[in-house]
Amino acid sequence: MTADEIRGHIDPIRDQFAEGRSLILPALKFAQTEKGYLDGADLEAVGEAVGLTTAYVESVATFYDRLYLQPTGRRVISVCINLSCMLRGCDELLSHLTGRLGLPSDGGSTDDGAFTVQQAQCLGYCDRAPCLQVDVGETQGPMSLDDADALIEALRAAPTPDRLWR
């Protein structure tokens, strides 16, 4: 994404922060929506828009789980593996999903670029365990294995969103 596009997103909120550096997360999150991850040029553009070095931007970006510096599938499925979900069978849910998509048991991306499945820490939907989240959509659960199958079908049929919010 270009620095100008990023500026277009952060300029309207600039005056809400005493220091411009606070704009780095909004900028990174927005820059990521173009491809679903950030490459070197994106980090540079964020740096230019916010007024920080690329090295600094990268050091911040690597801190957060939901900022990706490697390509991701068009849809990212985050399966909660924390304790509440474990007690309700998330391990089986995860292995079912990864098995069905032909991925390593702890997650990964499909060769066709359609999906990334990843383990997530507590998503805050423990009352609906086992739960999972697609991109930043509302977390869903409790997920049976049939629900998981239906979800994959529905996602395959759905158009790719314009912006890949992660």
Add this chain to the structure above:
Amino acid sequence: MPQRHIVYLHREHPGDMAQLPEYVKAGGYNGLMKALADMEPDDVLYQLHRSGVRGRGGAGFPMGRKASFLPKDSPRPAYVVCNADESEPGTFKDREIMEFNPFQLLEGIVLAGYAIGSNHGYIYIRGEYEHQARVLDRAIAQAYEGGYLGSGLLRSRFDFDITLYRGAGAYICGEETGLLDSLEGKRGQPRLKPPFPAVAGLYASPTLINNVETLTTVPVIVAKGADWYATLGTEKSTGTKVFSVSGHVMKPGNYEIVMGDTSLRELLYDICGGFRPGHDFKACWIGGSSVPVLTAEHVDTRLDYESCETAGTYLGSAGCIVMDDSGCIVRSSLRLAHFYRHESCGKCTPCREGTMWMEKVLQRIVDGEGRMEDLELLESIMGRISGRVLCALADGAVAPIESALRLFRDDFVHAVEHGSPAREPMAPMGA
């Protein structure tokens, strides 16, 4: 023993309280109108003090006291920061407030700002809660339109702005100084304290940082009075508390109860419908996962801060994770160790290395490759973490595992001898 709603008023109001007119119809903004019309900031501060309300994010520090630590003569602007990072395992209470009763939270933030002489509040919400963030975006826009935010709000001379800030996935950004660094555009690593945020918080300015549930309580305290509020609960645990209950109970969910009125047994069996036929209670982590585990011996513990401490644990965030006798305490401990290892920000060596070793040794035991000496090794690893680190994540990592090893020793010995049973099966139950 019945539930009682102070922060979950949306459960009693027939309309959609995420819409401003419905919130007002339900008595919303009475607290703010009262404060702006008849109260000085110090009067509001005094009410917070007097109410005894304690922080609901985990540490339970009295809110009024914390607010009074802010210097009155600072040349810098003061800020209110609402901690909506809600990432403690088993905790999902703030999610419901933000989604269904967002205006009460906004009103609480404005009132807190009025009390400490601040004109700007930030809500730091975890990135995974985008759905709730959008509800808040709408609510904030409606509040500006209605004159409940902005300059000269409610035709007074008080100005207040609220900015919503989205995180990007990091448990440690729930720790208050990690949060502030993240909000300042840095890696979200905890700071050395002191100075505390009250003195040098956001942008090195005086900052009051409180949890969503804490701030959502404020409008009720102001509208109905601290004395009324303090009649609920016990002397040291006033008011209500939302318990997020998950795991092996029939009816997981959020339940708001008056503190001290209800026992853990009543919460589990009467409110949450008990366990599957043929199964019974084995263990629970009552305050989120970062607290010592409780056993069947403790089910008569009353649900308030001091009773939890007597039982050897902490009320914490009241994210109560429950396990029945089908669960394996060793594998549960491993799962938590994995979490803390993943979330340690790496700034302090004892935490970074210690959580890594805790996971390694527990993994070995679960895989059936453990040795008896591993149990002492675990204890010694944990003993070398506490007191040598910057923030409470490390203590939170040790607490559930140290206590499990002590209270369920036989299970660990059995796991060393035989490994742990295969992975948890799907356990569909309840709704």
